[in-house]
Amino acid sequence: MSNALLTLTFDNGPDPAATPRVLDVLAARGVLSTFFVVGSALREHRALAERAHAEGHWIGNHTLTHPRPLGESGAEVREIEAAQAELGALAHPDRLFRPSGAGGDLSPGLLSTAAVESLIAGRFTCVLWNAVPGDWRDPSGWVDTALAQIASQDWTLLVLHDVADACADRLDEFLSRVDAEIVQAFPPACVPIKRGAVRRSLDGLL
Ligand SMILES: [Zn+2]
Known part of the structure; x- marks a missing residue:
């Protein structure tokens, strides 16, 4: 095995x-992950997030309504705080938050001054990413895209989607082929804000 994480x-x-399909695959392979849930979806399907939490996965906040992108929504504080209230006891103690983007780009508008101030005041941990293989637009080809991304860097933080017509069909195949040690922690380079403290530059995101 490679030394990649x-x-x-x-x-x-x-x-x-x-x-449920994603959770079944992860359980069968003994793999732990994080689910960044949308507050409005959580309201309708809370039992699924409770199952994920009970099986050891971390649950993070992925806004209330998933504006694309968050920083241009004009409702950043509500999107962050109302979703966190919806998470309640399911929330990870580090108050994990991932902004909704626009197609996976780490680009201006992902965050905003209002969003950053809310994350700092609320002592959130902002979790970004360094690999988006596009499972939602390429439910078959994302596997090869992801494997190439993982092979190209030391520690990959991969974004997949537990929604219809995304990663679920090929997740088990992906896990059978990937040559990396799977960990639940996040690479520090992808965490610009940790428990309300700004650790990395936010240049290019506001
Ligand atoms: Zn999203």
């Missing part, structure tokens, strides 16, 4: 069709 994250759920 891999952190798995699943965004935009919970979803009644996709989330």
Whole structure:
């Protein structure tokens, strides 16, 4: 095996069709991950996030309504705080938060001054990413894209989606082929704010 590390994250759920399938695959392979849930979806399908939490996965905040992108929504504080209230006891103690983007780009508008101030005041941990293989637009080809991304860097923080027509069909195949140690922690380079403290430059994101 290579020395590469891999952190798995699943965004935009919970979803009644996709989330149970993803959880089944992860459980069968003994892999732990983080689910960044959308507050409005959580309201409808809370039992799925409760199952993920009970099985050892971390649960993070991925906004209330998933504006694309968060920083241009004009409602950043509500998107962050209302979703966190929805998470309640499911929330990770580090108050994990991932902004909703626009197609996976780490680009201006992902965050905003208002969003950053809210994350600092609320002592959130902002978790970004360094690999987006595009499972939602390429539910078959994302596997090869992801394997190439993982092979190209020491520690990959991979974004997949537990929604319909995304990663679920090929997740088990992906896990059978990946050559990396899967860990639940996040690479520090992808965490610009930790428990309300700014650790990395936010240049290019506001
Ligand atoms: Zn998302």
